[in-house]
Amino acid sequence: MRKKTVRIGISYSLMIGLWASAFPGIRAGLESYTPEHLALFRLLIGSMALVVFAVLTHMRLPDMKDIPAILSLGFLGFALYHILLNIGEKTVSAGVASLLVTMTPIFSAMLSRLFFGEQFGLYKWIGSIISLLGVSIITFGAGNYTNSVNGILLILLAAFSESIYFVFQARYIKKYGFIPFVTFTIWGGTIPMLVFLPSLGEEFLNASMNSTLSIVYLGLLPTVVPYFALAYVTSLVGVSEAAISLYLTPAVALAISWVWLGEVPAFIALTGGMVTVVGVCFTYLTVNKMIKILNPYFLSKKQ
16 A cells, blocks of 8 residues: 555656656747757657657557548647647746646536537636636737737647647546557657758757757656656546646746746736636646545534
């Protein structure tokens, strides 16, 4: 039991730490690479590592009938998401970008309501409004208003693109398993990015060592390892509990950005980010869950 707890703790640390480090890693990579070349380079490295993994584990390939859907989800969840996020981070700090991406669960819940009729009750609407208020505070607190607002909108669009990936992945995860599905969709996201391959070599030759190593790090670790860790944690504690832990990612991203890049977020942007996270947490930590937490306290008072 103790070993299991330790493994879960390590998995949580890998998920939160690696995903949080991706945001400053992108900023470092953008010093020498364009957003599209950074995305391509990162996905190429991740794809090649996963080819080796797939061969070693004798991973089965997807059925032909599922390939169009997998390619589409890979494009939305990886290619489009990374390009939009990279462009957005040219004018938005890494810490604020990580806060904006926490809107993904809100978008996912709304899409689930629209396409699958999942209930989106009062508390979720309240949480959504709080989150949107937080995004508004971040927007109005931007220094270079035009560029920053454009970047914020692109990052929100990236979060929306990723939410589509999350909402429509369920049937394929059930069929293939979490790790094979992620592998297939990373490959699917890499294929359309190959259109940028001809000019990547020249950029690679002129890039700084720091930028190149940052992208190699992004491809080998944040692009691949957290998904495997998430699969392990989800199998033990369930999706909701595993997902809630990811709300710590922005706080860790802010700390890493401060150390790695020297980025100190403006107070109003930090305030808006915290409001956004509170809204997301409120949406998923519903009153029912809070009642379960507080029940022992009230029972002890009655006694």
